Amino acid sequence: MKEIVCLAIESSCDETAAAVVRDGRIVESNVIVSQIDIHKKYGGVVPEIASRQHTESINLVVEEALKQANRTFDDIDIIGVTAGPGLIGALLVGVSAAKGLAYALKKPLVPVHHIKGHIFANFIEDKSLEPPFLCMVVSGGHTHLIKVKSYSEFEILGKTMDDAIGEAFDKVARTVGLGYPGGPLVDQAAQEGQDVCHFPRPVFENLNFSFSGIKTAVINYVHKTPEFNINDVCRSFEEAVTDVVITNIKRGMKQAGMNKIALAGGVAANRMLREKLKNFCEKNGYQFYYPAPVLCTDNAAMIGCAAYYDYLDGKTADLSLNATANLSIEKDL
Ligand SMILES: Nc1ncnc2c1ncn2[C@@H]1O[C@H](COP(=O)(O)OP(=O)(O)OP(=O)(O)O)[C@@H](O)[C@H]1O
Ligand SMILES: [Mg+2]
Numbered sequence: 001m002k003e004i005v006c007l008a009i010e011s012s013c014d015e016t017a018a019a020v021v022r023d024g025r026i027v028e029s030n031v032i033v034s035q036i037d038i039h040k041k042y043g044g045v046v047p048e049i050a051s052r053q054h055t056e057s058i059n060l061v062v063e064e065a066l067k068q069a070n071r072t073f074d075d076i077d078i079i080g081v082t083a084g085p086g087l088i089g090a091l092l093v094g095v096s097a098a099k100g101l102a103y104a105l106k107k108p109l110v111p112v113h114h115i116k117g118h119i120f121a122n123f124i125e126d127k128s129l130e131p132p133f134l135c136m137v138v139s140g141g142h143t144h145l146i147k148v149k150s151y152s153e154f155e156i157l158g159k160t161m162d163d164a165i166g167e168a169f170d171k172v173a174r175t176v177g178l179g180y181p182g183g184p185l186v187d188q189a190a191q192e193g194q195d196v197c198h199f200p201r202p203v204f205e206n207l208n209f210s211f212s213g214i215k216t217a218v219i220n221y222v223h224k225t226p227e228f229n230i231n232d233v234c235r236s237f238e239e240a241v242t243d244v245v246i247t248n249i250k251r252g253m254k255q256a257g258m259n260k261i262a263l264a265g266g267v268a269a270n271r272m273l274r275e276k277l278k279n280f281c282e283k284n285g286y287q288f289y290y291p292a293p294v295l296c297t298d299n300a301a302m303i304g305c306a307a308y309y310d311y312l313d314g315k316t317a318d319l320s321l322n323a324t325a326n327l328s329i330e331k332d333l
Pocket of ligand 1: 138
């Protein structure tokens with residue numbers, strides 16, 4: 001079969017990214033321009049600024065992705081793009097660029113669900129991984145325990161009822177006075193701390209998650225303890241949230257009758273979460289998959305992987321494609 005070369009674009013939040021991916025799993029280039037330094041001074045992503053920055057960077061990242069892959073537009077077979085969920089103004093920049101390219105090059109346009117992209121980062125990391133498996137999506141905006149039934153069928157077994165786990169990491173970092181984005185800084189501080197605060201570990205009858213109670217417990221502890229130790233607070237918070245995630249994965253694996261578990265999304269880079277899940281899988285004879293850190297946070301290589309499988313499934317769009325801020329992974333796309 002002829003190889004399929006995908007030019008993929010991602011602009012759902014604060015990373016402008018383009019990649020060239022061959023046959024879904026071979027990454028020829030993966031270019032990411034992060035806006036973190038710009039949003040840092042506001043303590044979070046400012047949507048209007050994000051859109052403007054995407055507009056400035058989009059053509060450059062596409063050019064650079066082609067250059068690094070040693071490709072020209074003539075080599076491209078399909079254009080993949082994140083169509084949602086995400087910040088609407090940010091998504092629109094990527095979708096408009098992809099539509100322009102698909103029209104000019106007369107190539108198929110493949111809209112991709114951003115969370116599907118995060119999950120599919122695992123296919124790039126491990127070329128032998130095939131569905132079905134369970135995937136724990138832990139990102140800045142999502143905390144979903146998903147049964148990946150095939151390359152196109154997904155069932156959400158549990159999800160957060162309030163904050164996403166990445167959001168909780170970022171808020172805890174702000175509470176203890178660390179910078180933005182907080183996840184990697186909390187990860188670092190926790191390495192030096194002890195679990196002395198004993199924050200709550202809420203678990204429900206179903207497989208849903210809640211992180212707002214843990215976050216409030218951290219805020220209350222910090223307010224009541226003038227001489228609090230940042231490392232201990234970060235360690236105690238990490239122990240609590242990772243215990244909750246592992247507990248639900250354990251129950252989800254049994255319920256779904258699965259023996260493979262993958263991590264996806266920015267928080268999948270967290271060292272304690274990886275370590276605890278690795279130990280749990282070793283004890284239970286489960287196979288554990290996780291992407292390299294650069295494939296955990298937003299990137300276009302994962303979008304190129306998902307676009308390839310969606311294209312094989314006939315899921316192309318015409319030039320009326322629009323960006324959508326909220327999209328269900330079970331029903332949409
Ligand atoms: N080592 C780490 N430990 C914990 N959290 C981390 C780590 N590295 C990154 N994060 C967190 O990951 C999040 C960013 O991940 P990602 O890029 O997947 O989210 P997003 O794209 O903003 O959200 P979504 O994918 O749900 O739309 C941030 O909340 C960040 O703090
Ligand atoms: Mg993301």
